[in-house]
Amino acid sequence: MASANASPGDRDWPAVLEQLETDRESIPWPxxxxxxxxxxxPSGPPAPxxxxxxxxxxxxxxxxxxRRAAATLVWLPEPAFSRLTAAFSRDSHAFVRRDADRALxxxxxxxxxxxxxxxxxxxxxxxxxxxxxxxxxLPTRKARRIVEKHFDLLVGGxxxxxxxxxxxxxxxxxxxxxxxxxxxxxxxxVNQHADAIASRLTDLEQFLDDMRAYAQPIPSQRRRERLLxxxxxxxxxxxxxxxxxxxxxxxxxxxxxxxESLTLEVARHQVLSVFTNLLRNAFEAFRSLDAETRPFxxxxxxxxxxxxxxxxxxxxxxxxxxxxxxxxxxxxxxRKTMKHDGTGFGLPTARRYIEGHGGTLDIDSQVQAGTxxxxxxxxxxxxxxxx
Numbered sequence: 090m091a092s093a094n095a096s097p098g099d100r101d102w103p104a105v106l107e108q109l110e111t112d113r114e115s116i117p118w119p120x121x122x123x124x125x126x127x128x129x130x131p132s133g134p135p136a137p138x139x140x141x142x143x144x145x146x147x148x149x150x151x152x153x154x155x156r157r158a159a160a161t162l163v164w165l166p167e168p169a170f171s172r173l174t175a176a177f178s179r180d181s182h183a184f185v186r187r188d189a190d191r192a193l194x195x196x197x198x199x200x201x202x203x204x205x206x207x208x209x210x211x212x213x214x215x216x217x218x219x220x221x222x223x224x225x226x227l228p229t230r231k232a233r234r235i236v237e238k239h240f241d242l243l244v245g246g247x248x249x250x251x252x253x254x255x256x257x258x259x260x261x262x263x264x265x266x267x268x269x270x271x272x273x274x275x276x277x278x279v280n281q282h283a284d285a286i287a288s289r290l291t292d293l294e295q296f297l298d299d300m301r302a303y304a305q306p307i308p309s310q311r312r313r314e315r316l317l318x319x320x321x322x323x324x325x326x327x328x329x330x331x332x333x334x335x336x337x338x339x340x341x342x343x344x345x346x347x348x349e350s351l352t353l354e355v356a357r358h359q360v361l362s363v364f365t366n367l368l369r370n371a372f373e374a375f376r377s378l379d380a381e382t383r384p385f386x387x388x389x390x391x392x393x394x395x396x397x398x399x400x401x402x403x404x405x406x407x408x409x410x411x412x413x414x415x416x417x418x419x420x421x422x423x424r425k426t427m428k429h430d431g432t433g434f435g436l437p438t439a440r441r442y443i444e445g446h447g448g449t450l451d452i453d454s455q456v457q458a459g460t461x462x463x464x465x466x467x468x469x470x471x472x473x474x475x476x
Contacts, residue, residue, distance in 0.1 A: 097129045102138040109145050118151040125157040130164040140169050147173050152182035159185050162192035171225070197223065239421070246423035246433065247300070254293045261285045299434035302362070303422050307445030311354040316398070317347045319357070320389055323364035331372040340385055341375055347391040353398055353468045359442040360466075363450075366435045367402050367462050374406025374460060396468050397448075405459040414454050 105124065108115060125146065131139065143165065147158040159177050162170060177189035197219075221229040261282040268274040268282070324345075328338040371387045378385065387404045409417075422437040440450040448466035 097124070097126060097131075100124070102136055102142055106138045106141050106145070109142060113145070113149070118149070118154055121146060121149060121151070121154045122157055125161060127157065127160050130161075135164070135166065140165070144169065144173065147176060152180075152185050155180060155182070156185045156188045159189040160192050162189055163196045242421050243423060246421060250296060250423055250433065251293075254289055254296065258286050258289045258293075261289075296432045296434075299432040299438065300422075303434050303438045303441065305359075307359060307442060308356040311356055313352050313354050314357055314360075315349075316351045316353060316391055316400070317345070317349055319355075319361055320345065320347055320364055320368075320391075320400075323361055323368050324389075326365045327368035327372050330369050334373075334376070336372075336376055336379065338372060341372060342384065342386045344386060344388045345390075347389060347400075348393075351391060351393065351398065353466055355446060355466070356442075360446065363439040363442050363464070364402075366439050370435065371402060371404040371406065371460070374404050374408070377407055393468070398466050398468055400464040400466070401461060402464075403459065403461040408454045408456045408459050410456050414452070417452060 109121075113121075124142065143158050143161050146154050149155050149158070155177075158173070159180075162174060162177070165173060174189070174193070177185060180186050180189070217229060217233065220232065264282050265279065265286075268279055324343055331338045368387070368389075375385050385405065387402070390401045390403075392399050417436060420437040420440050421433075423433045436450075436452070443450045443464055443466065446466055448464060451463045452460065453462075454460040
């Protein structure tokens with residue numbers, strides 16, 4: 090093989106290209122794999138012959154060779170980058186697709202660091218500039234329209250909810266002003282109106298806290314946590330909250346099947362808040378069932394599959410219908426269903442935190458059958474800031 094023992098930087102790429110084009114199999118596949126070390130990148134702009142070699146190796150019959158080509162997405166210039174990104178996303182082998190995703194993540198991290206060292210008009214403008222540089226103008230414009238639509242829905246929902254909280258406060262304040270005109274106002278009525286205002290202000294404060302939680306950035310620092318400890322702490326917090334609303338959590342059997350040795354790298358506060366919110370939702374699914382005598386249960390099951398963990402939180406509570414489910418699956422913060430009386434930020438915040446860890450969150454439910462939430466998380470630290 091031409092330049093078989095040379096380092097990649099010294100390799101005679103025109104000779105390698107000629108040999109591959111003449112007879113690919115003349116180079117044994119382990120040697121083809123060794124052409125592109127995983128952490129290597131050219132010191133300057135890659136030669137056209139090197140780019141042609143990468144494209145040939147990206148179509149190699151051996152997945153071990155293709156995954157080495159996938160790693161070059163970190164440094165490939167356009168248009169080869171766009172062409173091969175699309176090809177690797179459709180590759181038949183999961184390891185190749187995974188390595189391509191990791192290379193894209195490393196490329197984005199490098200782009201972000203480069204932007205942070207340069208002057209820029211603002212973080213958002215820099216993000217759009219980075220995306221346009223990586224993916225082109227058309228996808229960036231479409232993404233921007235989606236972001237703006239999401240922002241419009243968020244603002245509209247927030248204004249609607251804030252107005253819903255402020256309107257009764259204004260009403261009771263006007264009533265108090267009228268009562269103040271009397272020399273001896275009805276003390277009981279004054280107290281009722283004052284309590285009503287205080288209650289609405291508490292709701293308003295909770296709404297603002299939930300908004301702030303949704304906007305909170307995901308910390309880059311991760312540490313290894315035992316999953317069973319996180320879920321146990323979240324379950325205890327959910328039980329206490331359910332009891333504080335006047336209901337008996339002892340009626341609900343909590344079943345946990347979580348391996349004691351299972352650990353994962355997470356930002357503890359965010360992931361703990363996700364589990365707490367989901368388990369609170371599960372307990373609250375039984376609030377309207379006090380008169381029923383059937384067994385109530387909440388189940389938490391965790392299992393691993395390769396480098397990821399699946400966590401399922403399921404209950405046999407009231408559930409909700411298809412229309413509500415469709416609305417919930419949009420994960421628009423501040424939007425509430427007819428059944429839900431919270432702020433509408435819980436599930437959107439949970440999904441945002443999980444996605445910030447490189448995971449997914451899905452939900453399914455049926456009326457009178459219960460709700461099932463499935464979270465998938467990587468076992469190792471993930472993300473643009475994870476090192």
